[in-house]
Amino acid sequence: MRDAYIDQLDAIFEDLAGIARRVQVAVGQATTALMTGDSTIAEKVISDDAAIDRAREQVEENAFSLLSLQQPVARDLRTVVAALRMVAELERMGDLSVHVAKVARLRVPDVAVPEEARPTMTRMAEVAEDMVSRVCDVIAGRDVEAAIALGRDDEEMDQLRRTSFSELLSDDWSHGVEAAVDIALLGRYYERIADHAVSIANRVIFVVTGHNPVPAA
Amino acid sequence: MRDAYIDQLDAIFEDLAGIARRVQVAVGQATTALMTGDSTIAEKVISDDAAIDRAREQVEENAFSLLSLQQPVARDLRTVVAALRMVAELERMGDLSVHVAKVARLRVPDVAVPEEARPTMTRMAEVAEDMVSRVCDVIAGRDVEAAIALGRDDEEMDQLRRTSFSELLSDDWSHGVEAAVDIALLGRYYERIADHAVSIANRVIFVVTGHNPVPAA
Numbered sequence: 001m002r003d004a005y006i007d008q009l010d011a012i013f014e015d016l017a018g019i020a021r022r023v024q025v026a027v028g029q030a031t032t033a034l035m036t037g038d039s040t041i042a043e044k045v046i047s048d049d050a051a052i053d054r055a056r057e058q059v060e061e062n063a064f065s066l067l068s069l070q071q072p073v074a075r076d077l078r079t080v081v082a083a084l085r086m087v088a089e090l091e092r093m094g095d096l097s098v099h100v101a102k103v104a105r106l107r108v109p110d111v112a113v114p115e116e117a118r119p120t121m122t123r124m125a126e127v128a129e130d131m132v133s134r135v136c137d138v139i140a141g142r143d144v145e146a147a148i149a150l151g152r153d154d155e156e157m158d159q160l161r162r163t164s165f166s167e168l169l170s171d172d173w174s175h176g177v178e179a180a181v182d183i184a185l186l187g188r189y190y191e192r193i194a195d196h197a198v199s200i201a202n203r204v205i206f207v208v209t210g211h212n213p214v215p216a217a
Numbered sequence: 218m219r220d221a222y223i224d225q226l227d228a229i230f231e232d233l234a235g236i237a238r239r240v241q242v243a244v245g246q247a248t249t250a251l252m253t254g255d256s257t258i259a260e261k262v263i264s265d266d267a268a269i270d271r272a273r274e275q276v277e278e279n280a281f282s283l284l285s286l287q288q289p290v291a292r293d294l295r296t297v298v299a300a301l302r303m304v305a306e307l308e309r310m311g312d313l314s315v316h317v318a319k320v321a322r323l324r325v326p327d328v329a330v331p332e333e334a335r336p337t338m339t340r341m342a343e344v345a346e347d348m349v350s351r352v353c354d355v356i357a358g359r360d361v362e363a364a365i366a367l368g369r370d371d372e373e374m375d376q377l378r379r380t381s382f383s384e385l386l387s388d389d390w391s392h393g394v395e396a397a398v399d400i401a402l403l404g405r406y407y408e409r410i411a412d413h414a415v416s417i418a419n420r421v422i423f424v425v426t427g428h429n430p431v432p433a434a
Contacts, residue, residue, distance in 0.1 A: 064294065064295065064298070067284070067294055067298075068290045068291065068294060071288040071290075073285045073288075074285065077281065077284055077285055078281070081281070081284075081298075081301065084298060084301070084302075085301075085305065088302065088305075165398075168394060168398065169394060169395050169398070173394060176394075177385060177386060177390060177393075177394055177397040178386050180394040180397060180398055181382075181385065181386070181397055181398060181401040184398040184401055184402055185401060185402070185405065188402065188405065
């Protein structure tokens with residue numbers, strides 16, 4: 001009984017890591033679509049999101065089945081509930097990638113991000129994708145050290161967000177309101193992807209150590 | 218045993234309805250701060266959010282306790298898991314109200330929303346607050362009819378979002394990039410509050426009927 005439970009729980013975490021890898025692909029492709037104005041890739045991100053939604057449903061069913069049949073308590077129960085939360089956050093990160101892809105698609109054949117805003121936006125996208133990549137490893141290895149390190153990266157995202165706002169609010173901004181609004185919303189989407197990555201990493205810390213991480217000073 | 222379980226489950230739903238009412242106050246006050254440029258009210262929304270966070274933790278502890286001690290299965294299990302998801306969404310709606318309040322605070326003593334954008338933004342805020350108000354009743358009464366009606370209101374929010382974008386992207390827009398960015402982000406925050414209200418209503422439909430609602434055509 002106990003072994004079956006551990007196998008089922010391990011399987012759920014493997015599935016979560018698999019979904020995280022799908023999300024990583026979605027973030028990367030959405031960024032490519034955004035930076036190149038490629039509508040085919042944008043459409044792919046949008047249509048592939050259904051597979052993430054289905055994978056989420058499967059994890060939920062498996063978690064319910066585990067709760068019903070094994071009736072875990074204490075730490076085991078918290079682990080399963082944490083898995084349910086993590087899968088909801090991963091699905092949301094997929095949705096945010098779709099939002100990025102839709103902004104890209106809306107501006108085809110143009111590119112939504114003007115030349116002078118590209119370095120900051122490119123770096124935001126890199127930080128977001130890197131955080132998702134590391135979340136895959138954090139989940140797969142239930143790696144507390146990597147989870148703690150992930151929280152620190154979020155500070156770079158906050159700084160990039162501030163830089164992005166100063167660029168589009170500067171007197172030198174010559175690309176008008178539409179591009180500025182696109183960039184503000186795109187920045188919000190990448191920031192939220194990063195927030196969810198940190199939140200998932202914190203849940204892994206809680207699952208492994210039994211304690212919530214201490215917020216950064 | 219069974220009666221204790223039902224009492225505990227009812228208590229969780231009462232607590233959820235109580236948090237929803239706090240969120241409704243937060244949305245209303247954030248809107249007042251936004252439309253009047255009142256920093257005192259904005260600060261109140263920001264500091265009151267800690268009470269929503271604490272109430273969320275209490276609901277989570279009660280739900281864990283119920284899962285551990287009563288070990289519900291099937292529909293009862295789904296109800297408790299749904300409650301855990303609803304409380305996470307309610308907390309997020311509180312966070313979004315804080316985001317609105319922070320935009321308001323950033324522009325004091327000015328008002329972030331220029332005159333010509335006020336009718337649409339005011340209506341967005343009204344729709345969001347009304348949806349939260351109705352979510353309180355949906356949760357408290359586990360009211361499926363009211364939950365279904367809530368999903369329809371979300372269409373008005375989508376329409377308002379489109380109207381808002383056409384206002385700030387029109388050639389007549391004379392308020393510059395900063396106000397446009399504020400309005401795009403504020404619209405996003407109200408839209409997300411509405412999305413969460415619909416999502417919570419859908420969870421209540423699932424809890425009561427055992428089926429997910431059919432998406433609107």
